[in-house]
Amino acid sequence: MAKTWIKGLGAAAVLGVLVAGGMYLYGSASGDVPPATVDFAKLGPQEFDTLYKRGEQVFRGGDCAACHSSPQTGAELAGGVPMVTPMGTLYGTNISPSKEHGIGNWTADDLYRAVAAGMAPGRKNLYPAMPYASYHQITRADVDALWVWLMKQPAVEVANKPSEMSFPFNIRPAVAMWNVLNRPAAKEFDISMDELVRGKYLVDVLGHCAECHSPRTKATFAMDGSHYLEGNTIEGSYAPALTPDALSERGWTKDDLVKFFRTGVSPQGVMTFRMSSVLEHSTSRMPEADVRAMAAYLTQNREMPGPKVKAAEGQTSVKGENLYLGLCAGCHGAQGQGQPHSSVPMSTNTTAMFPTPINLIRVIREGVHERDLAQGERMQTMPAYADKLSNEEMADLVNYMRQTWGGRPGDVSAAQVAEHVKTIEHSK
Numbered sequence: 001m002a003k004t005w006i007k008g009l010g011a012a013a014v015l016g017v018l019v020a021g022g023m024y025l026y027g028s029a030s031g032d033v034p035p036a037t038v039d040f041a042k043l044g045p046q047e048f049d050t051l052y053k054r055g056e057q058v059f060r061g062g063d064c065a066a067c068h069s070s071p072q073t074g075a076e077l078a079g080g081v082p083m084v085t086p087m088g089t090l091y092g093t094n095i096s097p098s099k100e101h102g103i104g105n106w107t108a109d110d111l112y113r114a115v116a117a118g119m120a121p122g123r124k125n126l127y128p129a130m131p132y133a134s135y136h137q138i139t140r141a142d143v144d145a146l147w148v149w150l151m152k153q154p155a156v157e158v159a160n161k162p163s164e165m166s167f168p169f170n171i172r173p174a175v176a177m178w179n180v181l182n183r184p185a186a187k188e189f190d191i192s193m194d195e196l197v198r199g200k201y202l203v204d205v206l207g208h209c210a211e212c213h214s215p216r217t218k219a220t221f222a223m224d225g226s227h228y229l230e231g232n233t234i235e236g237s238y239a240p241a242l243t244p245d246a247l248s249e250r251g252w253t254k255d256d257l258v259k260f261f262r263t264g265v266s267p268q269g270v271m272t273f274r275m276s277s278v279l280e281h282s283t284s285r286m287p288e289a290d291v292r293a294m295a296a297y298l299t300q301n302r303e304m305p306g307p308k309v310k311a312a313e314g315q316t317s318v319k320g321e322n323l324y325l326g327l328c329a330g331c332h333g334a335q336g337q338g339q340p341h342s343s344v345p346m347s348t349n350t351t352a353m354f355p356t357p358i359n360l361i362r363v364i365r366e367g368v369h370e371r372d373l374a375q376g377e378r379m380q381t382m383p384a385y386a387d388k389l390s391n392e393e394m395a396d397l398v399n400y401m402r403q404t405w406g407g408r409p410g411d412v413s414a415a416q417v418a419e420h421v422k423t424i425e426h427s428k
């Protein structure tokens with residue numbers, strides 16, 4: 001995410017020079033703040049309880065901990081998650097109620113402005129790595145609940161790490177330019193009890209799924225609304241299309257999506273790469289009704305046929321098949337059937353179905369550490385094969401898998417494998 005929008009920042013910075021005196025834009029777009037929905041000074045115990053519970057749900061649904069927890073201690077609000085971009089490194093900030101290092105002196109209005117409009121007190125424009133381009137539609141009621149919950153968490157006395165951005169990206173007015181071009185004005189979502197409407201709010205606003213799953217515009221690298229959730233390669237992996245047609249095509253059903261979001265694994269596969277932290281900090285901790293609402297919205301409640309083992313397309317590569325049988329079948333099965341709770345099936349796995357083989361290549365190169373998923377699901381180790389396979393062999397193997405289980409042609413060349421490896425290494 002960081003990488004793509006930062007290129008947009010580059011385009012915006014160039015424009016900023018053209019609009020000589022772009023400085024005047026500094027801090028001009030903070031948006032109007034809707035009035036608080038509660039009187040914080042007069043909260044009864046019951047009202048407080050309701051707000052506190054909702055606040056935690058907003059925090060989980062918004063996946064705030066993915067970027068604001070400490071990578072060292074795991075403290076959820078301490079900050080320090082690095083976001084590496086070609087223009088430098090940025091860190092998630094301390095959002096605990098520490099008065100010195102966190103947001104202990106902030107009002108609920110301040111929090112609304114930061115989350116919905118990307119503007120911190122002192123008219124400080126936040127970098128769009130903080131996904132306010134999605135949060136801009138958050139309801140004021142949800143921010144009020146979030147504020148109540150945040151202010152009751154333990155203060156963490158850890159200083160923020162200064163961002164290490166290079167010129168001109170270290171000047172926040174360049175960010176204001178990006179905002180003027182790309183950030184929709186903060187405007188509350190029209191929420192209702194309807195499951196599909198709640199699902200849309202959870203997917204688009206709190207879950208900010210489109211930040212990874214929508215392609216970006218070439219001009220400013222903003223999320224491209226005209227290709228909403230159509231898939232994007234971002235930070236060295238592909239976040240696949242999530243439209244109802246695409247989900248149906250890859251064998252998803254509403255119930256399997258619920259299973260995937262709650263446990264991290266379903267017949268269609270296991271969460272990997274950036275999606276793992278979405279599982280860890282967000283979907284596995286959301287109320288089941290919310291996860292169902294997301295699945296209802298994504299599938300539009302359509303009946304979908306579910307996983308089906310696709311027939312191989314044309315002649316599959318014998319070299320690829322031999323590699324698979326020699327290296328992989330011991331865990332994933334000769335027919336790709338997998339082993340329950342231990343290693344995932346390949347026969348119904350979506351990874352071989354994606355238009356790009358980048359995730360397949362990356363998983364095979366890097367392997368996956370043994371890990372706990374959620375709700376008691378766990379996975380054993382998948383070994384890494386980066387040093388064991390040439391680009392040629394990788395192409396044979398990937399082609400065999402894509403043809404056998406992906407319904408894709410086996411046309412990936414060794415040169416393309418090398419390109420994908422470069423993209424993966426650049427993202428680190």
Ligand code: HEC
Pocket residue numbers: 001058059062063064065066067068083090091092093094095102103111114115120125126127129130131146163
């Ligand atoms: C994808 C990563 C990401 C997610 C998710 C995210 N943030 Fe942020 N947030 C950041 C980054 C990076 C910054 C620092 C931006 C900067 O320095 O301009 C930031 C800044 C902030 C700030 C400003 C702090 C200050 O001292 O100026 C607040 C408040 C904040 N985030 C709250 C939240 C809340 C609440 C959520 C969940 C609803 C959230 N963030 C989700 C990355 C994220």
Ligand code: HEC
Pocket residue numbers: 268269270271272324327328329330331332342343344349350351360363364368369370371379380381382383385397
């Ligand atoms: C020792 C057992 C083992 C071997 C050998 C093995 N894998 Fe895996 N593989 C796993 C496990 C376990 C996972 C799930 C890991 C996780 O997500 O935590 C996995 C995950 C995967 C995934 C990701 C699936 C998804 O849903 O995202 C792919 C693709 C894959 N393996 C392909 C291969 C290929 C190709 C080979 C041979 C080169 C191979 N594996 C060898 C155990 C193994």
Ligand code: HEC
Pocket residue numbers: 001202203207208209210211212213237238239240242250257260268269270271272273274275276278294350351359
């Ligand atoms: C930080 C980037 C990021 C965010 C945010 C994100 N995803 Fe993903 N997602 C990915 C990547 C990368 C993959 C591919 C790896 C995998 O399958 O786990 C993926 C995979 C998926 C899949 C599996 C699709 C398939 O066919 O295998 C689903 C479903 C999904 N995401 C839904 C969501 C939803 C819903 C949200 C918002 C709540 C979301 N994602 C937010 C990066 C992201």
